[in-house]
Amino acid sequence: MPDALAVSLNGKAFTVPAGTTVAAAVLIAGQSSFRRSVSGQPRGPLCGMGICFECRVTVDGVRHVKSCQTLCRQGMQIDTDE
């Protein structure tokens, strides 16, 4: 496995160290809002352990992926709301 993984967030490419979760990758990219709530509020990770679902994002086209429990893979495309 390479030490650095190339991923993209909303189409913008960057690299993260191997072992980084998708949640951490979004934060590394400087974004703190991961999704919009049902009333439109910005939300980001809360529990960090796969319980609260606030950090869910779209990964390679699959929606509602819990980013805190998913490791980044080479070439992964991450998309957040908006």
Added chain:
Amino acid sequence: MNRERPDIVVVGGGPAGIAAAVSAAECGASVLLVDDNPALGGQIWRGEEANPSVRQARRWTERLRNSSVEISRGFRIFDQFGPGVLLAESSEGMRKINYSRLILCTGARERFLPFPGWTLPNVMGAGGLQALAKAGMPIRGKRIVVAGTGPLLLPVAVYLKRHGAKIELIAEQASRTSVAVFGRTLWRYPGKLAQALGIFASLAGVPFRFGCWPLEAKGDDCLRSVVLQQGVRRFEIECDYLACGFHLVPNLELANLLGCDIKDGIVEVNEVQQTSIANVYCAGEPTGIGGVDLAILEGQIAGFAAAEQQHKARRVFRTRAHHREFANALDKTFVLRPELKKLARKDTFVCRCEDVSFERLAQCRSWREAKLYTRCGMGPCQGRICGAATEFLFDWSAESVRPPVFEARVESLMATEMSVPEVRV
């Protein structure tokens, strides 16, 4: 080992689960350990499987590696298919898990309490922020306020500080007096005392307040500052992150689904950690929040008992009793103060999945009524976050569960409908 039906399945790969799996396997049982995270360790030993830094964790993960335990990572159990059969899902697909005996070591989560602004991005759990930092979130140079209650706050602050964060304040809602009483029980637990002294040494120079709690998180699209209260004094601190959790609540969903007796918010077990269902054992936080040492001891007892080595289990009873006393002291120390019931304003969301406000919930008489009329607890988290909050705010009991206990893909649910239950031998 019979891969189709191991003697013992352990659910949860934290300290209790690892101890249970290792203990049972060392007695000669075939054991499968299932965990929903990419790596073992649970919350307290997160990251220890790959890079051990805690001696206790290193010792147990080494024993695990040298054992015959089969490990299944990244699988989340979402339903029971029939007696002795669980259904689990990973990103790769669904899997049926057969068991003769089951040991539940499902751990605990943080309790979150609603206050204005608690839904803003960058307001996170204390353990939550630490977990994210361990997973690669950058914290160097970030200004962090650590607040809430419980023994977790200090080690979290130590971790964050060690990794370059600037801890602006640690605010513990419990009073100085009750924490001091707790501190005096520590001399009976030399390991914990040494740990506590180490923590205080590492936090030298960090502002610390007892009897202090967050009132409001401020910011537009993101956290900007936190307003706190101590006695009659209110003050505001600018920060990048608020790490805020109010002690822990056990993860009871699976025990509940299987029909284990639960009383006062914990799974009822006998002296060998056996639940009301004869072939289901439970160890660690679900039987009462007690910390890592108690979890390991309970795990060992459950592992030995499930492997039918009762005499080995009995040898651990005395040490377990000693550590249960510590758990009782924890409960007394970090009781939530009544002021925390008044933090939420009318328009503060209590249910974050469905954006249900405090005002709407205040009109309901029960958890069930709240679910029916407001959709509180009906979102993806299924009440895992708001359930503990409404229990404190309104004295509601949010214990009943329905399958699937975790979200599952339609393909998995369909697969469970179409397949034929296996005959139990």
